[in-house]
Amino acid sequence: MPPVSPDRPRSAAAAPSPATAAAMTGAVDLAAVKARSEAAARAASAPPPAGGQYVVAVDQANFQAEVLDRSFQVPVLLDLAGARSEASQQLSPLLDKLANEARGRFVVARIDVDGNPQMAQMLQVQAIPTVFAVISGQLVPGFQGSLPEPQLREFIVALLDAAAQAGLSGSVAAADGDQFEPGGPGPADQPSSPAGATDAAGPAQPPEDPRFSAAEQALDDGDFDLAAERYNAILAAEPANSEAQLALRQVGMLKRLSQLAPDVLARADAAPDDAALQLSAADAELANNQIEAAFARLIGLIRRLRGDERSPIRERLVEYFELLGPDDPRVAPARRELANALF
Template identity: 55%
Template sequence: MQPGRSRRPAQPGAALGAAMAGAVDLAAIKARSDAAARAAEAPPPGAADLVVDVSEATFQADVVERSFQVPVLMCFWTARAPSSEQLLASLERLARADGGSWVFARVDVDTNMRIAQALQVQGVPAVYAVVGGQPLPGFEGALPDDRLREFVDAVVNAGKEAGLTGVPAAGADDAPADEPQPPEDPRFDAAEAALAEGDYALAQQRFQAILDVEPANAEAALALRQVALMARLADTAPDVTARADAAPDDVAAALGAADLAFAGGDADAALNRLLGTLTRTAGDEREQVRQRLLDYFELLGPDDARVPAARRQLARALF
């Protein structure tokens, strides 16, 4: 029987940090233990913290760790884009009006290009949200104030649904206090410790050891897939997407480009690329693509609306 445990669910698309080769870490599995712990101990954002200018050096604290308390909205901007100034002003006004239910992070792409590259930002200005360490694509360009308000409200609600400690949840005052929590599982602690040290092979070995004893342990199976994605991303060349676009029959490039898209939060692009590649492959290459699609299905989870449609497309392509 699996010991009782009190862990946040593993999150799909959690391997983005590996794409930054350690400079920016949005990997929810790798970051969740220490980042969430620091966020729990830190005070909620005050007036001085509602609007921050983010660099690679401050990204971990100002975006990743803070996002375990409240949602963080990042605006990628440049002085070369006239619409940036309008969007920055509108978001700052909303952030201050909302008084701490979310944090506004400004990222100047001219001086922080690697952050933009990790999130595959195509146009500027662009807005992304980060909730519990998970990047969520937003929009590019400026929006009218009413639509911007709707977007911000949707992100704040997502934070409430995720149970972020800095966002007052409806009925929170009526919730029972100090409920007993099941103990942590030391096997997972050991696997996550290896992951925190960047030893993907050891982390995979330790998650696999759990599955060898408990084949039905869904969390270990999901974590193993996530670590495998992180390990692949660590060896993925930054130009793999361009190579895959230029050579549609290059299966290795297609798999790498799909991983980058999936880790960046664009699961649709990842699925569509591999489903298209599947129709042009045979033998071992087709099996590689099929297995990668099955991994994505598991990472997204059965409740994701994209999975049933993609499974049907997979079945049609194979049979």
Template identity: 45%
Template sequence: MQPRNMSMSGAVDLSAVKAAAEAKQKAEQARAQRAAQPAGQQAAAAVQLVVDVDEAGFEQEVLQRSAEVPVVIDFWAEWCQPCKQLSPILERLAEEYAGRFVLAKIDVDQNQMLFQQFGVQGIPAVFAVIAGQALPLFQGAAPEPQVRQVLDQLIEAAEQRFGIVGTPVDPEQAAAARQQAAAQPQPPANPTLAAAHAALDAGDLGGAIQAYENVLADEPANLEAKLGLGQARLLKRVQGADAAKVRKAAADNPSDVAAQLAVADLDLVGGHVEDAFSRLISTVQRTAGDDRDTARVRLLELFEVVGPDDPRVVAARGALSRVLF
């Protein structure tokens, strides 16, 4: 990753979402509302350096806040392995920079409108929003020194061009707030499902698969377990794969169904969802018998990984139906 120039010439036009002037105005209103809050509530708001953002909260959490502090957006997904490398770096730096920027995490599977609005081509993808204007920073995982360099350039640009310097946060206050939040009672969890998630996060894919299967044996309709099982199986299939060799094998042997399936798996893990679906639909179209059924079943499995309500899944299901019938 090469850090981008922080000039505003690369800004994405968000005028269709909200003009910068309006964002500033609403941010001032939000500041006034916070000032009227009790001190404890103000402190809690001040230490929210990392926030999960959805489409409903985008205006308040990103556009309005961007008039006070640079907002860095991390587009990610649970199944994306590079995201799991980058996100902890961004979260740690958000705490370290102590209010000079805010990190907004957006799950692309749950927020397709935002994914499309920003023109994201693959994940992880990192953008910034300053005074209602969006700036693409970089795509893909990157080592911490390069991420720091980009963030430093962003903060400098925000201060020089917009006079936005963020709000310093007391590290001890932030730590106390996190401890208080962690101490809040949590709803009871399914221990087997929790063990499956822990195994998946630890990279124990075989253990995760077995644990998710155990959950589904007792609860066949458990959607969380179905999603986790699909993710674990997908990651196990691509584990240790040489991407260049896999893609070359598929290009050299278009009729090799296994080779096409392997590339589709790599595409999905890399965030190229439409490419994965398109490849498998084409494979279904030009095959017959067992080969066609193999490609069809794999495509349905990938639908489960992405989620049945995802617009890309809905579109691909329609395309698959046209090919089959």
């Protein structure tokens, strides 16, 4: 889900499946607003990596804390390596060297695939080594195999730039002379700017809007109605606030997901013309990253319905399109299919 505002990174929402497994599979997980805000809160209260502790061994027990939660503080490079892989033996020491050189601007989290085959399977690893980046809870594709040091430095520069755009403290771009250059020093000697400061990287991020903080706190407490009320209050004052508009849709989605019956898909498949069941089943599919299935379910229902019966189905599809964003490659074809079904 793309950020709605360049100033406030948008979180994605938790699916019915556990947040950790969802993030590891790269699921869309519409609106992990709640799960990711919890992770961000844990990261804010957790100490930053201690000096010299910029490389950590990761397994299922500490993946949440050392990868997902930590990625709200600094970007995390997830290195899936194997002791029997010659390329891993070349790449891992280089990653460690650059992480220590950067002194906490990013962290290397290493998974031994031989000892953690389930994690490699969950991450759909096809080759060893494989590197992912994790920024603010989002899994970003990296590369497979080893890279020479100059290319690896370029990759890390791009990683730090992406983290800076996501507003991570400790990930602002360093001054020109302190960036990772092929064969050159890392950005280790540039400390992060405090909130509200400006440096060679440009202006710092603006302070948090207390209205959004209050709404997110209600969501963090599981009070969907209060969160919706607070987002609606923002929209009453600023009807064109696109961030509040999207957040309100996400809250509605989360509330519906919290009320889904475990057997909703089976019940919907047994009653293909029950509009309410089909809407609930589509929510479940969307939350589990079965995007095309959710679209096909509702577009098929529109083809079978007539007149005003189709309105709530069309509105739900439009909501999905807006939640996913126009850059999602599945949205444009689904919009065309919807238009064909309607006309």
